[in-house]
Structure formats: C-alpha cells, structure tokens
Amino acid sequence: MRVLGSTVLALEAIMLLLAIPVALTVSRSQSTTMVVVVFVGLAILCILALGAVARPQGPAVGWVLQALVIATGFLVPVMFVLGAVFALLWFAAVRLGTRADRARHAPR
Numbered sequence: 001m002r003v004l005g006s007t008v009l010a011l012e013a014i015m016l017l018l019a020i021p022v023a024l025t026v027s028r029s030q031s032t033t034m035v036v037v038v039f040v041g042l043a044i045l046c047i048l049a050l051g052a053v054a055r056p057q058g059p060a061v062g063w064v065l066q067a068l069v070i071a072t073g074f075l076v077p078v079m080f081v082l083g084a085v086f087a088l089l090w091f092a093a094v095r096l097g098t099r100a101d102r103a104r105h106a107p108r
Contacts, residue, residue: 001059001101004093005053005059006053008093009050009062012043012046012086013046015082016040019039020036022076023072023076026078034075039072042065049062063090069087071083
C-alpha cells in the first residue's frame with residue numbers, strides 16, 4: 001500500500017498543479033484566486049497525505065482527498081473525469097497494495 005498509494009497521491013498532486021492554468025482558462029465565472037487556492041491547497045494536502053499512507057487511517061485520508069478532487073469538478077467540469085480516474089487508481093492502490101503488503105509479510 002505504501003508504494004502504490006504514495007505514487008497515486010504524488011501524481012495527483014502534480015496533476016492538480018498542472019491543472020491550474022487549464023482551470024483558470026476554463027472557469028471564467030470563478031475568481032482566479034479561489035481556483036488557485038483550491039488547487040494548490042489540494043496539492044499540498046496530497047503531499048501531506050503521503051505520510052499517512054502507511055498508517056491505518058491512510059486509506060480513509062486518501063478517500064477523502066479523492067472526494068475533494070472529484071468535487072473540484074464543480075469549478076472545472078473536466079475534473080469530474082480526472083477525479084474519477086484518480087479515485088479508480090486509489091482503489092487499485094488500496095486493494096493491490098494491501099495484497100502486496102500481506103504477501104511480503106507472509107511466512108515463507
């Protein structure tokens with residue numbers, strides 16, 4: 001879970017930062033300051049969540065972040081799709097990462 005979850009969150013943070021210019025171009029109705037604060041704030045939360053991935057509350061923290069990223073679709077509609085893609089990646093990271101951790105710690 002540690003490696004896969006960390007990878008998803010790190011890539012999600014990069015995606016959020018790279019989405020700022022697109023969000024500013026597409027969302028004419030929202031203030032630019034709000035868009036930048038939301039996207040940078042979520043990217044920072046993703047980076048901070050990297051430390052929680054290996055802890056028992058890690059998957060829950062990741063799911064909250066996935067919901068928040070999907071909610072940015074109300075600012076920029078394409079974020080509904082990107083958020084759903086990253087939620088699927090998070091699901092795979094939790095599911096496969098947990099299996100990999102169990103297999104790694106299983107007696108041989």
